[in-house]
Amino acid sequence: MVKLTLVVGLIGALGASAWHVAAPTPQASVPPPSAAAPPPETGTPVYAANVVARFPHDRDAFTEGLLFCNGTLYESTGKEGASDIRRVDLATGKVLARARLTPDLFGEGIGCWKNSLLSLTWKTGIGFRWTLPTLKRVGAPFHYTGEGWGMTSDGGSLLLSDGTPTLRRIDPAGFTERGRIAVTLNGRPLAKLNELEFVGGRILANVWMTGFIARIDPASGRVDGLIDLRPLIAEVQASDPDAVPNGIAYDAAHDRLFVTGKYWPTLFEIKIGEEVGRAN
Structure with missing residues (x-):
């Protein structure tokens, strides 16, 4: 296994993240007998994202949310004037149904609750409920403070991200x-x-403008693993600086995990692979 040291710098109150990979420190393959035992590894493990399968994805979709609900794939897209909620055929990437937001709204994350889908908007603090699978607006809009980024469900509550280091539990x-x-x-x-998904008792979160998914323990908030999506970014060869990974969906019925990104032509089914480095 190739061992890398992943150095993560966080800029205090600004909360900005800078990510880069440093070259590994050379080590002797067989330490001399007098050498002390190496110290235990520190930092958070970084795991490979092993590609299982590839599916078509709308390269014009500014993906903000992705999920499976009742065995069906749904996606939300952003940008004022281009935001929608859509039901998607996994095998072909074809949009089977679409509900458009008004041109003044910037669509963001989506969450599934029972037989309905809830959607966020970015800076307007307005959200909507949609029937499934028809994607018809139902009820009055709901409201929240702060920005709306990503959303998922842990089975008892909705979990909401807003760009800060704090996730909110929502009724x-x-x-x-x-x-x-x-x-x-x-x-x-x-x-x-950013975009969230709840898998196996952990919260997976895209970290915006990086090539990594954070795996979060919901009890402590501690990131206990990072998933490296940089090889997938290299494969899609996206030239737009906004074409970052953003979209995590878990098909619980078949234990399948999917990821994609904004303007990506591919939806990847992945498995979390071996440890490839440490974040310090």
């Missing part, structure tokens, strides 16, 4: 706040948490 019925999760990486706040 699905009244969309009122139930609690908060302060997310940290190696003891430091981790900001720019």
